Amino acid sequence: MFHVKQFILAVCLKNVSRETFLFLSKILFNNVNSLHLPLDKDLLTKKQDNMKKHNFCAGPSIMPREVIEQTAQAVLDFNGSGLSILEISHRSKDFQAVLDEAVALFKELLNIPEGYSVLFLGGGASLEFCMIPYNFLEKKAAYLNTGVWAKKAMKEAKGFGEVVEVASSAEATYTYIPKDYEVPADADYFHITTNNTIYGTELLEDLESPVPLIADMSSDIFSRPIDVTKYGMIYGGAQKNLAPAGVTFIIVRNDLLGKVSRHIPTMLNYQTHIDNGSMFNTPPVLPIFTALQTLRWIKANGGVAEMEKRNIAKAELLYNAIDNSKMFVGTANKEDRSRMNICFVMKDEYKHLEADFMKFATEKGMVGIKGHRSVGGFRASTYNALPIESVQALVDCMAEFEKQNA
Numbered sequence: 001m002f003h004v005k006q007f008i009l010a011v012c013l014k015n016v017s018r019e020t021f022l023f024l025s026k027i028l029f030n031n032v033n034s035l036h037l038p039l040d041k042d043l044l045t046k047k048q049d050n051m052k053k054h055n056f057c058a059g060p061s062i063m064p065r066e067v068i069e070q071t072a073q074a075v076l077d078f079n080g081s082g083l084s085i086l087e088i089s090h091r092s093k094d095f096q097a098v099l100d101e102a103v104a105l106f107k108e109l110l111n112i113p114e115g116y117s118v119l120f121l122g123g124g125a126s127l128e129f130c131m132i133p134y135n136f137l138e139k140k141a142a143y144l145n146t147g148v149w150a151k152k153a154m155k156e157a158k159g160f161g162e163v164v165e166v167a168s169s170a171e172a173t174y175t176y177i178p179k180d181y182e183v184p185a186d187a188d189y190f191h192i193t194t195n196n197t198i199y200g201t202e203l204l205e206d207l208e209s210p211v212p213l214i215a216d217m218s219s220d221i222f223s224r225p226i227d228v229t230k231y232g233m234i235y236g237g238a239q240k241n242l243a244p245a246g247v248t249f250i251i252v253r254n255d256l257l258g259k260v261s262r263h264i265p266t267m268l269n270y271q272t273h274i275d276n277g278s279m280f281n282t283p284p285v286l287p288i289f290t291a292l293q294t295l296r297w298i299k300a301n302g303g304v305a306e307m308e309k310r311n312i313a314k315a316e317l318l319y320n321a322i323d324n325s326k327m328f329v330g331t332a333n334k335e336d337r338s339r340m341n342i343c344f345v346m347k348d349e350y351k352h353l354e355a356d357f358m359k360f361a362t363e364k365g366m367v368g369i370k371g372h373r374s375v376g377g378f379r380a381s382t383y384n385a386l387p388i389e390s391v392q393a394l395v396d397c398m399a400e401f402e403k404q405n406a
Contacts, residue, residue, distance in 0.1 A: 054390035057368030133160035147196035195220035200343030247287035345377030
């Protein structure tokens with residue numbers, strides 16, 4: 001039976017560089033030669049010759065390599081304690097420091113003013129579809145229907161009161177963001193989904209709203225600067241631009257809470273989690289630790305403004321390739337195109353080549369470019385951690401396939 005350390009290292013070896021392997025082995029054994037693993041001996045003495053993978057997965061998605069390595073080290077030995085972060089108390093001083101710094105960096109990077117709380121909860125963004133109306137909907141809520149997730153959020157709210165769909169792009173398979181609509185002035189809040197991962201559309205500017213604005217920013221948080229003061233609440237699953245799956249971030253304006261007349265179950269009441277500093281129950285410790293590493297990485301790499309600059313460059317590179325292609329065509333209206341999820345298909349005369357291109361791209365190291373099962377085609381998710389070199393590799397792959405087949 002493997003020693004647990006040997007097992008962990010065996011798993012890690014599959015996708016790490018030789019340098020990372022040596023780093024991990026030093027932590028575990030202090031000496032590479034002491035390893036006795038049932039692996040190819042060449043792995044111990046030479047660099048991997050595996051093809052570089054370019055991760056375009058929509059979520060869970062690519063993370064900065066240094067963040068992954070920092071998380072791996074904490075799994076083995078957190079803060080030099082001799083314990084894994086998987087086994088420490090969430091109420092320990094060491095983890096409280098992690099949580100406090102993560103909250104502080106959230107506020108710093110997004111310029112969150114006084115009067116707002118930052119929470120890290122479990123349950124995913126889908127749980128917020130229920131918690132939002134529980135906490136904010138007294139009589140009426142307004143929703144902008146721009147995709148599957150917006151529709152699901154709206155469906156949950158209907159169990160709590162009147163829901164007004166102010167506009168929808170469903171008739172066009174959500175390929176655009178509706179523009180000319182009116183938000184009822186007597187609504188308790190207006191809910192939007194800022195980026196639509198399935199259809200590749202995105203709201204790139206903060207909206208003006210006559211009522212508190214609540215935004216699902218699961219897939220574009222930290223990808224561009226936002227004016228938090230225009231929002232009553234911002235929330236999202238962290239598995240795109242922040243952390244592994246398992247933690248949900250909440251930014252909520254404190255004075256909006258406590259206004260509904262209904263009883264709210266303790267666990268579903270945002271005030272409960274504010275009062276307990278995200279510690280009412282055991283929080284998702286590991287994803288929060290990784291979120292902190294990502295926040296540090298964003299800050300060290302120039303902050304949110306720099307993330308936006310990089311994301312614009314990546315999106316322009318790929319969209320230009322699509323627009324100038326004989327074979328490929330984008331699916332979203334140009335004015336509403338997402339920088340995070342770039343969706344495209346084969347033109348009608350080349351539809352029969354979609355499977356061939358998918359196979360070709362996979363052989364070139366492209367991962368996760370298959371479109372969502374509900375729309376087909378292709379989707380390249382270009383989140384913060386994806387380097388522009390990966391986008392260039394996809395562009396080159398598309399050009400090569402087109403040259404061979406068009």
